Amino acid sequence: MTDQNGTIESHPLQNAESTETFPPSPDFVGQANLSDPSVYWRAAEDPETYWAEQAEQLHWRKPFTEILDWTNPPFAKWFADGELNVAENCLDRHVAAGLGDRIAIHFEGEPGDSRSISYAELTHEVKRAANMLTSLGVAAGDRVAIYMPMIPETIIAMLAVARLGAAHSVVFGGFSAESLRARIDDAEAELVITADGGYRKGRVSALKPTVDDALALHGGGSTAQRVLVVQRTENDVVMEPGRDLWWHEEITAFDGEHTPQGFPAENPLFILYTSGTTGKPKGILHTSGGYLTQASTTHRNVFDLKPDTDVYWCTADIGWITGHSYVVYGPLANGATQVIYEGTPETPDWGRWWSIIQKYGVTIFYTAPTAIRACMKVGRQVPEQYDLSSIRLLGSVGEPINPEAWRWYHEVIGGGRAPIVDTWWQTETGALMISPLPGITALKPGSAQTPLPGISAAVLTEEGEPVKRGQGGLLVIQRPWPSMVRGIWGDPQRFIDTYWSKFGDQYFAGDGARLDEDGDIWLLGRVDDVMNVSGHRLSTAEIESALVEHHAVAESAVVGADDETTGQAVVAFVILKSQQTLLDPEDAEVELKKHVAAQIGAIARPRQVFIVNELPKTRSGKIMRRLLKDAAEGREVGDTTTLADTAVMQTISDRVRRERAAK
Ligand code: WTA
Secondary structure: OEOOOOEEOOOOOOOOOOOOOEOOOHHHHHHOOOOOOHHHHHHHHOHHHHHHHHHOOOOOOEOOOOOEEOOOOOOOEEOOOOEEOHHHHHOHHHHHHHHOOOEEEEEEOOOOOEEEEEHHHHHHHHHHHHHHHHHOOOOOOOEEEEEOOOOHHHHHHHHHHHHOOOEEEEOOOOEOHHHHHHHHHHHOOOEEEEEOEEEEOOEEEEOHHHHHHHHHHHHOOOOOOEEEEEOOOOOOOOOOOOOEEEHHHHHHHOOOOOOOOOEEOOOEEEEEEEOOOOOOOEEEEEEOHHHHHHHHHHHHHHOOOOOOOOEEEEOOOOOOHHHHHHHHHHHHHOOOEEEEEOOOOOOOOOOHHHHHHHHHOOOEEEEOHHHHHHHHHHOOOOHHHOOOOOOOEEEEEOOOOOHHHHHHHHHHHOOOOOOEEEEEOOOOOOOOOEOOOOOOOOEOOOOOEOEOOOOOEEEEOOOOOEOOOOOEEEEEEOOOOOOOOOEEOOOHHHHHHHHOOOOOOOEEEEEEEEEOOOOOEEEEEEOOOEEEEOOEEEEHHHHHHHHHOOOOEEEEEEEEEEEOOOEEEEEEEEEEOOOHHHOOHHHHHHHHHHHHHHHOEHHHOOOEEEEOOOOOEEOOOOEOHHHHHHHHOOOOOOOOOOEOOOHHHHHHHHHHHHHHHHO
16 A cells, blocks of 8 residues: 555555456455455564564574664665575475475476476485585585576576575576676686586477587686586587586485585575676676575465465576576475476477476466467467366466456466466565465456565655656665665676665666556566566667677667567667678578577577668767667657657668568
């Protein structure tokens, strides 16, 4: 609920006038982990005590006495004098509680192989892996890069690194050699854990050769000295003696005895790179105690988790924050049983996800709007062939979910009964921040609605004034939260400039938002030069700099244009160097798309590349991306009066229109 000054704390049951709402059913409320709205008020009165109570549900090797230290903003410390072992919290303590036989992971490989791994087995494997990593010299304070497919060993590797008090940097398997190398070197990782390959779209997608290429780039000289390779696909790989080791060969030397040590709550747990507004990705740093507290609390409350009966499935890849917080740390800290699936939803056909839900009796399903829209396009007759009656709760993340997709998801996948939690958060926030609570909130399709208990958000004008209900502005988080980003790896100034220079000690998220008449929050997308393609963050600047690295490109401008399936799509405008011989303009589109995919990764491949003679610029030489976006989306181009040459935009929009018409 929003008080007079625009601060959004929390609210009880919603009662919207204009929007259709879906109040929780009495059955759901009756069994919900949280059904009493007073949780919001209690947390708002004393958020630090609220978070301390949540933190106490973890196992601390040395209990904390301090809660929040905000004496040096924006560098927060939570529970700083406490010590814990994150892996022990996700593994050993469940085994010690007698839950060793509970399944932690149902793994479904894309070719159809499957493996179910109990908490006892997972604990055993992580202990062995921790011993193996110790023998390779990994110790507290080190960084380990992980470049893996979606297989259990990826989770084992992450937890083994965490168990030793070292930090992992997981790099999404779709990133190129260049991107991987930049991330390895920025974090100064000494070890890379990878696999020969993974299965995707019915084929082997090799990973190890990309690691080889990455380490050979720029004449070698990477910080990484060792590469540990998991065997998954048995494709031919070259093993460099003295540098490369097979995981399955090394691990045989190690047993499953390993005593976890406590590390300070502020010990780094991981670095995860994400796109910013410049070409260089930001290494978002997360630490241990606060992160695990908020990841586990939100997983329990927002997904209404019943660890002894639920089968939970989050489809996110481990290379993104959602995979970190809601595949690895949140669910395992809570002792959940979950599904992980290696491949793509359309392999061998679009029934794959639904067949997995049927096979394991998945009860909680968490995915992204872009995937829901893709399934919608294929049609409801596909999911309707499967028994999805086990589903009792659905989640959405990554971008605003359009009401049409929300309704389809609710009706076709959720059988009209499962509530949908639309969860807003970011790599930087570490865990869920704004979301309905399914036993309390009357849902509004398309809105993430309410800050979770213990979180305070507001929507401000450019000048920092709270907006009134019914108005839009910029989303900020007003008070520090336990799983907040602790910094940008190696660049404290960029951390301050990016998030904390606009509104002082309030965190500026980079998203636009609107408050409705009830005070609910509707997210409106990024307000900076960050695109959201299929729920993945991409920076216009990063793609532009990849384009100009091509020998034939003189200049480029990239925009995110609306796209029916992927939310936004990358559209590039490129000026070629004058020597036409460098690249035939006829071939340029195909060639430059390939080039971007090779430079950054397939996720960054532009949907369209337009070769133009000029770009629209202001008199001071700034590219007017807003106008290019208008053209790319087929709209009437906006105000061009500030352009140095007003004819440029006319030429470009004519071009775009012709090509759209031709398609
Ligand atoms: C967007 C993903 C609307 C938003 C967890 C944010 C959303 C960015 C939602 C973070 C949502 C994420 N509704 N927008 N429910 N969830 N976003 O770091 O623009 O990959 O700033 O984290 O995704 O993307 P990131």
